[in-house]
Amino acid sequence: METGIATTPFGRRPMSLAMLAAQNESREIPKGRVVDKWQVYRNLCEGKSIIAIGDRALAVLNALLSFYPDSELSEENGIIVFPSNAQLSLRAHGMPDSTLRRNLAELVDCGLVIRRDSPNGKRYARKGRGGEIEEAFGFSLAPLLARAQEFEAAAERVRADNRALRLMRERITLHRRDIQKLVEAAVEEDVPGDWGGLWRRFRAVVETIPRRARTAELEPIVADLAALRDD
Structure with missing residues (x-):
């Protein structure tokens, strides 16, 4: 259950513009949107470098x-x-309170x-006569x-970057193998050429x-090895 009122933190916790922005964005959820909570979590784990969230914080989110x-996840629920x-500490494998x-x-x-802090800062749900939750205080x-x-x-961007990085490393491995074997064969068979200089x-x-x-750092190396192989 959400309200249209900005919720400020209890006690001495400060309110920030980033928190206000998050609340405003959350009010613009398309009606009827439903997502698999664990798929969202997996996407966060994969895309954590872009979202800028740490492993321990993700463990707490879990x-x-x-x-x-x-x-x-849905607003209806x-x-x-x-x-x-x-x-929370128990489910976060005994994480210390601090x-x-x-x-x-x-x-x-x-x-x-x-x-979404309650007036006294505690987390709880207030239920109606039928047992349904009328209002809850905790984490939205x-x-x-x-x-x-x-x-x-x-997550998809990270996967794409990882695929590109694997491709670059594969190309480097292939070029290194080809150059090494070609030079060794040329030397062994006395093929004319500056094989020592090439090596x-x-x-x-x-x-x-x-x-x-990163991929960008490996691209010029792949180009240099390809040029050597062609020599």
């Missing part, structure tokens, strides 16, 4: 999602969970959840619903290959 009773820190609080704050700062998962497509795009140029290129590199 714990929060486990308190949402349905596998599909309510999107506020209200576990205590003690309950670490838990820090990572909850990171989730809020990244706009992945919204605090509305941003996950509102930004689901953004997270999917981030030194080859080793100079190989030594520039970083252990961890």
Whole structure:
């Protein structure tokens, strides 16, 4: 259950424009939108470098999602969970309270959840006579619903980058193998040519290959190796 009123944090926690923006964005969820909460979570895990969220904060988000009773997130089912820190800590594999609080704050700062604090700062749900939840105070998962497509795009971008990186590394491996075997064969069979000079140029290129590199850093190396192979 969500309201149209901006919810400010309890106590000394400051309110920020980023929090207000997250709340405003969450009010623009298309009517009837439903997403698989665990697919959204997997997309976040894959796209975490783009979303700029850490592993520990994602572990806390996993714990929060486990308190949402349905596998599909939707406004019709309510999107506020209200576990205590003690309950959250247990589901986050015994995460210390100070670490838990820090990572909850990171989730809020990244706009992945919204605090909906009660007047006394406690998390709970108020039920009606029929047992249905009339109002809840805790963490709203509305941003996950509102930004689901953004997270999917981030995950796909990371997958595409990883595919391109694998392709570059495969090309480097093939070029290195070809050059090494061709030079060895030429030397063994006394084929005329400056094979020593070619080998030194080859080793100079190989030594520039970083252990961890982005696709853009490997592209010129692939080009240099391809040119050497053609020589």
